[in-house]
Amino acid sequence: GAGVSQSPSNKVTEKGKDVELRCDPISGHTALYWYRQRLGQGLEFLIYFQGNSAPDKSGLPSDRFSAERTGESVSTLTIQRTQQEDSAVYLCASSLGLAAQGPQYFGPGTRLLVL
Amino acid sequence: SQKIEQNSEALNIQEGKTATLTCNYTNYSPAYLQWYRQDPGRGPVFLLLIRENEKEKRKERLKVTFDTTLKQSLFHITASQPADSATYLCALYNFNKFYFGSGTKLNVKP
Numbered sequence: 001g002a003g004v005s006q007s008p009s010n011k012v013t014e015k016g017k018d019v020e021l022r023c024d025p026i027s028g029h030t031a032l033y034w035y036r037q038r039l040g041q042g043l044e045f046l047i048y049f050q051g052n053s054a055p056d057k058s059g060l061p062s063d064r065f066s067a068e069r070t071g072e073s074v075s076t077l078t079i080q081r082t083q084q085e086d087s088a089v090y091l092c093a094s095s096l097g098l099a100a101q102g103p104q105y106f107g108p109g110t111r112l113l114v115l
Numbered sequence: 116s117q118k119i120e121q122n123s124e125a126l127n128i129q130e131g132k133t134a135t136l137t138c139n140y141t142n143y144s145p146a147y148l149q150w151y152r153q154d155p156g157r158g159p160v161f162l163l164l165i166r167e168n169e170k171e172k173r174k175e176r177l178k179v180t181f182d183t184t185l186k187q188s189l190f191h192i193t194a195s196q197p198a199d200s201a202t203y204l205c206a207l208y209n210f211n212k213f214y215f216g217s218g219t220k221l222n223v224k225p
């Protein structure tokens with residue numbers, strides 16, 4: 001079916017506001033991943049889900065970040081009390097089967113700007 | 116934790132030549148190592164995956180090697196074309212986390 005989709009594509013918010021980013025993986029993909037990419041830098045792993053479970057949440061930068069996945073489908077990444085340092089592109093990816101054993105298919109990303 | 120090192124300097128080569136990109140990692144060897152291509156403003160696109168028991172993997176003009184003794188993977192593009200110009204990322208999985216290198220930018224000049 002269709003590829004990984006993310007919404008919104010762009011988000012501008014004020015410092016201190018909460019934002020919610022959404023990822024719709026490829027249908028049937030059991031693994032889902034979130035990354036952050038600051039301008040001109042590499043991908044920073046945040047969290048991954050196998051089904052609806054996240055084996056390890058220690059990659060999240062702070063307790064202002066949280067993520068959930070329901071129905072082995074859509075996932076949301078929530079950033080509370082946003083800071084300017086949160087400005088980045090947030091990328092979501094999904095893969096078939098067990099994580100790490102196959103290619104990840106990336107969405108176009110959500111570009112977040114915190115003023 | 117795991118660290119991945121890719122040459123941060125851009126690699127400039129002439130069309131038709133072979134491009135060779137390097138990915139070095141520290142600590143534990145992963146079961147799988149992956150290579151991706153990223154174009155400006157886009158998400159990475161998967162290219163090749165190599166397992167720890169595989170020395171070499173090929174796909175069309177692409178070749179990846181994996182040396183767990185050296186803790187290194189090499190990525191080759193033969194007969195390079197200007198359309199191959201992009202940033203190439205290596206990635207591996209250890210202990211419930213995924214690690215991506217910062218990428219090497221390849222410029223293929225006509």
